[in-house]
Amino acid sequence: MQWEGISEFVYVAENESFTQASKKMAISTAQVSRQISALEKRLNIKLFYRTTRKVSLTEEGRVFYQHCRSVLDGLAEAERAITNLQSKPQGKIKLSAPVTYGEQQILPLLNDFMLQYRDVEITAYLSNQQVDLVEESYDLAIRLGKLSDSSMMAKKLSKRTNYVCASPKYLQQFGIPHTLSELTKHNCLLGTIDYWRFNESGKERNLRVNGRLRYNSGPGLVDAALKGLGIVQLPDYYVENYLQTGELISFLDNFRVADEGVWAVYPQNRHLSPKIRLLVDFLAKALV
Structure with a gap:
């Protein structure tokens, strides 16, 4: 008796429509309405x-939905376990990742994962703002650097290295800085914050830098550095290829902060289902 209406409730919550829920469940709208x-x-x-236009969850409904969704997911995974389907994952995965790292590293790997597991559906949302995983029903998020939310579980997938670098043309004209204080004499290409992070005498230091250019775009900053406009501090996934070709030159390496985690x-409180665990392990292996 206590299970009656749960499936109908979850379908309506996810589709925001009694009609759409009834179609997906192959039952009448009236039956869905009666059960709710x-x-x-x-x-x-x-x-x-x-x-007349929309169906939306109340605050109590959102709380109830989170628990019901977990219960139904658990039941689905239990059924798959009984039918030996863990080796062939299926169903939806919803995740979030930072924009550039997601575009360059995560999305290509998700494509590889989907080629290997044809019954998986993936929705990926790229944003540099942290999403609320519970409130917005995400299965997982890819996050970079230090983790601040202790209410979350985390698995380290890889690491990232920050580089200070510039083009050979710029360095030939203005010289290579050998100390942090010398950065005040250079045009530093700024992102969304006006300081850079360094390790000085074993302690992390935030050094305020100045320049005549500020972009909230990593690729834009890389392009500026390649064209000799100044010095930039960026993670490896922006600049590593250019460092290998010599189009950018790294320096102040002895002041570099320790490598940070990719998580x-x-x-x-959410059961890590086999399909999610398989994806996390897949990403960890590929990103080493």
């Missing part, structure tokens, strides 16, 4: 706001 009404009566709470992060 009975569920609300049993729980003595209102789960949805209903208008797969997921909610602490």
